[in-house]
Amino acid sequence: MDNLLEHAPGGIFSFTDDSLLHEVNGTFCKMLGYSKEELHKRTVENILSLSARIFYQTHFFLMLKMHGEAEEIFLHLKAKSGNQVPVLLNARRIEHDGSIINLCVCICVPNRGKYENEILEAKRLAEKALNENLELVKAKAELQEQAEKLDQSIQELQVLNDELMQFSHIISHDLQEPLRKMMVFTEVLSQEQGGTQSARTVMASERIRKVATYMKEVLYSLQQYVWLNESGSIKKRVKLEKSIMLACYKAEGTGEGQNFDCTLELDGLPVIYGDPGQLEMLFDHLFDNALKFRAAERPLRITVAGTVVSRNHFKTIQGKFKYVDFIKIQFTDNGIGFEKDYHTYVFQLFKKLDANTSGLGIGLALCRKIVQNHQGTMTVSSAPGVGTTFTIMLPVLPQEE
Amino acid sequence: MTSNILQRNNVKISGKGEQPIMFAHGFGCDQNMWRYITPAFEQDYKLILFDFVGSGQSEISAYNPERYSTLHGYAQDVLEICEVLDLRDVIFVGHSVSSMTGMLAAVSEPGYFSRIVMVGPSPCYINDENYKGGFERQDIEGLLETMEKNYIGWSSFLAPQIMGNQDRPELGAELTESFCSTDPVIARQFAQATFFSDYRNDLSKLKLPSLIMQCSDDIIAPLEVGEYLHRNLPNSTLKVMKATGHCPHVSSPDETIDIIREYLSHMS
Numbered sequence: 001m002d003n004l005l006e007h008a009p010g011g012i013f014s015f016t017d018d019s020l021l022h023e024v025n026g027t028f029c030k031m032l033g034y035s036k037e038e039l040h041k042r043t044v045e046n047i048l049s050l051s052a053r054i055f056y057q058t059h060f061f062l063m064l065k066m067h068g069e070a071e072e073i074f075l076h077l078k079a080k081s082g083n084q085v086p087v088l089l090n091a092r093r094i095e096h097d098g099s100i101i102n103l104c105v106c107i108c109v110p111n112r113g114k115y116e117n118e119i120l121e122a123k124r125l126a127e128k129a130l131n132e133n134l135e136l137v138k139a140k141a142e143l144q145e146q147a148e149k150l151d152q153s154i155q156e157l158q159v160l161n162d163e164l165m166q167f168s169h170i171i172s173h174d175l176q177e178p179l180r181k182m183m184v185f186t187e188v189l190s191q192e193q194g195g196t197q198s199a200r201t202v203m204a205s206e207r208i209r210k211v212a213t214y215m216k217e218v219l220y221s222l223q224q225y226v227w228l229n230e231s232g233s234i235k236k237r238v239k240l241e242k243s244i245m246l247a248c249y250k251a252e253g254t255g256e257g258q259n260f261d262c263t264l265e266l267d268g269l270p271v272i273y274g275d276p277g278q279l280e281m282l283f284d285h286l287f288d289n290a291l292k293f294r295a296a297e298r299p300l301r302i303t304v305a306g307t308v309v310s311r312n313h314f315k316t317i318q319g320k321f322k323y324v325d326f327i328k329i330q331f332t333d334n335g336i337g338f339e340k341d342y343h344t345y346v347f348q349l350f351k352k353l354d355a356n357t358s359g360l361g362i363g364l365a366l367c368r369k370i371v372q373n374h375q376g377t378m379t380v381s382s383a384p385g386v387g388t389t390f391t392i393m394l395p396v397l398p399q400e401e
Numbered sequence: 402m403t404s405n406i407l408q409r410n411n412v413k414i415s416g417k418g419e420q421p422i423m424f425a426h427g428f429g430c431d432q433n434m435w436r437y438i439t440p441a442f443e444q445d446y447k448l449i450l451f452d453f454v455g456s457g458q459s460e461i462s463a464y465n466p467e468r469y470s471t472l473h474g475y476a477q478d479v480l481e482i483c484e485v486l487d488l489r490d491v492i493f494v495g496h497s498v499s500s501m502t503g504m505l506a507a508v509s510e511p512g513y514f515s516r517i518v519m520v521g522p523s524p525c526y527i528n529d530e531n532y533k534g535g536f537e538r539q540d541i542e543g544l545l546e547t548m549e550k551n552y553i554g555w556s557s558f559l560a561p562q563i564m565g566n567q568d569r570p571e572l573g574a575e576l577t578e579s580f581c582s583t584d585p586v587i588a589r590q591f592a593q594a595t596f597f598s599d600y601r602n603d604l605s606k607l608k609l610p611s612l613i614m615q616c617s618d619d620i621i622a623p624l625e626v627g628e629y630l631h632r633n634l635p636n637s638t639l640k641v642m643k644a645t646g647h648c649p650h651v652s653s654p655d656e657t658i659d660i661i662r663e664y665l666s667h668m669s
Contacts, residue, residue, distance in 0.1 A: 017652070019645070045620065050536065051543030053620050054596075055551075057647035058429030058497075065651055066433065074550040076543070116550060307606060309509045310473050321468040 011087070011106045014096075017065075019043040022101050031087075031108055033080040049076040049084050060091075064102055068093045077106075086113040146317075168226040171219055179219070183212050221362040228369045234275040240327060240394075241266040243276065244304055247283035251291060260291065260300035269306045269327055270396050274374045282370045283331075285363040286390060290333040295385070303332045313395065315377070325396040326376070334387040343380055406485045410478055411458040414486075415439075416448040421488050423449040425479065427497030427521075428595045431457025434496065437654035441662070449486065453478055453499075455587035464587055472498065472598055476505040483513040490515035492665065496650060497521050497621065498595040504634075508606040516668070517611040518661055521647050522630060523622040525599040532601070535623050541596045548589055604633040611637045612664045614657070618645040638664065 005012060011028030015021050021042050029036055032047060045053050052075040063070040069092045076084040089106035096103075190197065190205045197205075241264075248262050287302070294300040306329045314320040338346070345351055347368045351361050364380075367390075371378040374394050382388040406412070413432065416422075422442055424435045432450040439448055452459040453475050468474035479502060483491060491514050495503040500522030507514045526534045527541065611634050615627030624641070631639035640660050644653035 049543065050540045050620075051547050054536075054540075054544045055547045057619075057621055058427070059551075061646065062430050062434060062648060062651060066436075072551075075547065113550075120549060307508070309606075310505070311509070312468075312473075312477070319465060319467075321465065321474060323471060323473040 009107075011108075012104070013106075014101045014103045015044045016099070016101055019045060021047075028106070031079070031085060031106075032077060038080070047077050049078045052076050052078075064091055064093055074109075086110055088112075164226065164229065168223070171222050171226065176216075176219055179212060179215055183209065186212070225362065225366060225369065228278065228366060228373065234277075235273045236276055237271050238274050238276050238279055239271055240269055240279065240306065240329065243279045244283050244329075247280060247287050248302075248304075250284060251287035254291065260294070260302055263301070263303045265303070265305040270308065270325070272327060272374070272394055272396055274394075275370075278370045278373060282367050282392075285367050286331050289363055290331075290335055290388075293333075293335040293337075293388070295334065295336045298334060301334045303330075305330045305332075308396070309393075311393065326393045327396060329390075329392040329394070331390040331392070332387060337382045337384045337387050339384060340382070343382070346380060347378070406481050409454060409460045409463045410451040410482055411460075412449065412451045412482055412486075414447065414449055416443045416446050418442075418444065418446040420446050420492065421449060421486075421490070422446040422492040422494065423451075423479070423482075423488075425493065425495040425499035425503060426452065426456065427495070427499050428591055433457070434648070434651060438650050438658055438661075441658040446492075449482070449488070449491075451478075451482060453591075455591060461587070466590060469587075469590065469594060471594055472502045472505055472600065475499075475502045475594070476509065479503065479506040480510055480513065483510070488513055492516050492518065494518040494661065495520065495522070497523075497647065498598070501598065501600050504607050504611075505600065505603060507609050508603060511609060514609055516665070517607065517609055518614065518664065519611060519630070520614045520650060520657070521616055521619055521622045522613060523626045524601045524604060524630060524633075526596045526621070527599075532629070533623070533625050535620060535626065536596070541592075544596065545589055545592055548592060549585065601633070604630065605635060607634055608636065612661075613637055613639045614649065614660060615639060615641045616644050616646060616649050617642060619647050621647045640664070 006026045008025060008027055011031050012023075012025040013021060013028050014023050021039055021044060024036060024039050026036075029039060032039075039047070045056065048056055055075065060070055060073060060075075069090075071090045073089050073091070074086070075089065076086055079085050086109050087106040088109050089104050091102055091104040093100055093102055095101075186205050186208050190202075244264060244266060248264070252259070252262075290300065290302050306327055308325050309328050310323045311326045312320075313322045313324045347364050351365075368378045371392055371394065375397070376392060376394040378390065378392050380388060380390050411432070424432065424439065426432050426434050431452045435450060439450070442448055455461065455464045455469060465474070468477070479493070482488075483506075489512070493503040493507065493514055493516070495501075495517070497520065500517070500519030501524060503514075503517050503519070507517055523534060525532065526536050527538055528534050528536065613627055613630050613634070615622070615624060617624075627639055627641070631637050642649055642653070642656055642660065644656050646652050650657045
């Protein structure tokens with residue numbers, strides 16, 4: 001090295017792309033307490049503090065390699081004694097004797113470092129105060145807004161709930177009683193006339209009986225749905241694995257021609273707190289549904305798989321994030337399936353895709369209600385001729401007292 | 402929604418093939434870091450490159466400190482891109498911290514992905530009793546300090562950005578012009594989300610096949626960490642590279658390309 005540069009008031013060093021030190025000047029050696037021989041063939045990383053090595057790998061090296069230079073980089077070098085040496089350095093990639101080397105100039109900045117620390121500390125404090133204040137003001141405004149919305153929602157919900165209660169009352173008493181009477185009197189009429197009824201009367205009373213029975217079932221299902229709406233505060237330890245296995249056994253025992261192949265992948269699911277009765281009902285309905293819509297041309301296969309995934313707990317408020325664990329249950333069958341257009345339709349009350357199937361079309365509406373009661377979500381994806389997958393997400397909430 | 406997310410993450414799509422391959426940059430840079438790798442895949446793949454929110458030319462206004470305080474927020478970026486582009490069976494290539502981001506995304510929605518390629522991954526950087534991640538807590542604190550001091554010239558007046566203050570848009574333009582630069586406040590939080598993370602318990606949940614590309618002599622992800630990942634990721638392949646350092650895709654692009662190609666050639 002040029003004799004003048006050897007003693008320049010700043011460290012000069014170069015290294016190759018393999019990180020090997022190439023040339024160093026006297027000032028640089030003195031800065032680190034090494035002799036020239038000791039530095040020869042060492043890697044750059046050897047003379048960097050650990051944190052500087054991360055910075056070197058994630059920033060400095062990339063800037064040099066991809067941009068050709070890096071300026072005003074602050075790093076801590078590591079001296080032979082182990083002490084940290086704060087430096088400010090500029091670096092540039094240049095061609096030298098036919099090969100690429102990275103040439104650096106650095107100056108030691110201990111006093112500047114102290115001064116910067118002071119400024120940074122002051123800045124941190126100021127920022128903290130500012131942020132806290134801004135955050136507080138923002139939080140307060142948000143809280144106020146949410147409180148107003150909440151109050152509005154509660155009012156609306158109360159009105160709805162009152163209506164619902166009235167409906168529920170109408171359903172369980174006011175409608176059921178006249179229906180029962182209708183059925184009784186139809187019976188009386190048909191007995192009264194003995195065997196002398198005309199064919200038309202027989203048919204008519206048979207129709208009345210059929211329609212009345214159907215109505216009774218509808219009322220019963222509605223009552224169940226309303227009941228699910230009103231209940232919901234039961235919180236017990238539930239092992240979903242057990243609820244699902246139980247529902248599976250029950251489905252297997254439902255009778256002739258109902259055999260199916262079931263795979264459960266539910267190992268290691270955490271316990272959740274919820275209503276065991278409702279959750280069992282949920283899976284009963286799902287198995288029932290799969291059996292009902294099996295494809296005639298192939299044996300029914302059901303797979304129930306459970307995993308734990310992290311999701312944002314906030315569903316409606318924008319910009320709020322809290323990642324919590326959810327149990328994700330995927331209930332898949334290879335049944336007849338249905339078109340994408342019906343993905344929300346199937347969850348509505350008394351909606352059936354095929355009028356010829358048995359049942360009232362309330363099962364999936366009940367399922368979704370149960371999942372909602374447990375603060376979860378339920379979605380479906382299906383393809384005709386391939387099968388259907390229901391995805392249930394249930395938050396793993398801590399036990400409430 | 403579609404254009405919002407594509408703009409937000411500065412998503413760039415190229416390539417002549419059908420099979421999607423997504424490249425996710427790590428901490429400290431942006432999608433530019435893949436420039437030596439991507440040409441090799443242009444012919445046979447559909448390439449998806451993007452910047453995580455807060456890096457490169459992403460929309461800084463979309464940064465939400467709550468969301469991006471853990472890698473789950475970054476994983477959501479990946480999932481949202483997959484959703485709007487309606488992608489299936491994506492080969493996800495993640496560098497460094499983005500390997501874990503990709504893993505979290507694939508655990509959450511496996512349907513989008515087919516394989517996860519991890520370049521220099523680590524599930525946890527800090528040592529504990531029975532685990533050697535390579536760093537102590539104070540080393541990471543030192544890194545945060547180094548980062549802070551390298552941005553000291555302009556970090557103070559950028560601080561309001563964290564609160565979503567949008568009345569100085571010219572700052573955004575200035576940022577994007579300098580290479581590998583990020584808003585310093587965001588960079589610091591990204592460093593925290595990265596280096597204080599611990600996703601060891603999630604590894605067993607990844608059922609998709611994965612490739613661990615382990616560099617020789619990488620201080621950020623040492624060999625022990627690669628071996629730990631290989632033991633704990635159920636369907637993984639470990640490949641120790643000749644390349645040294647933490648950025649083989651920049652320092653040894655040819656070897657990196659060969660290994661990824663070789664691994665993908667076994668795809669059924």
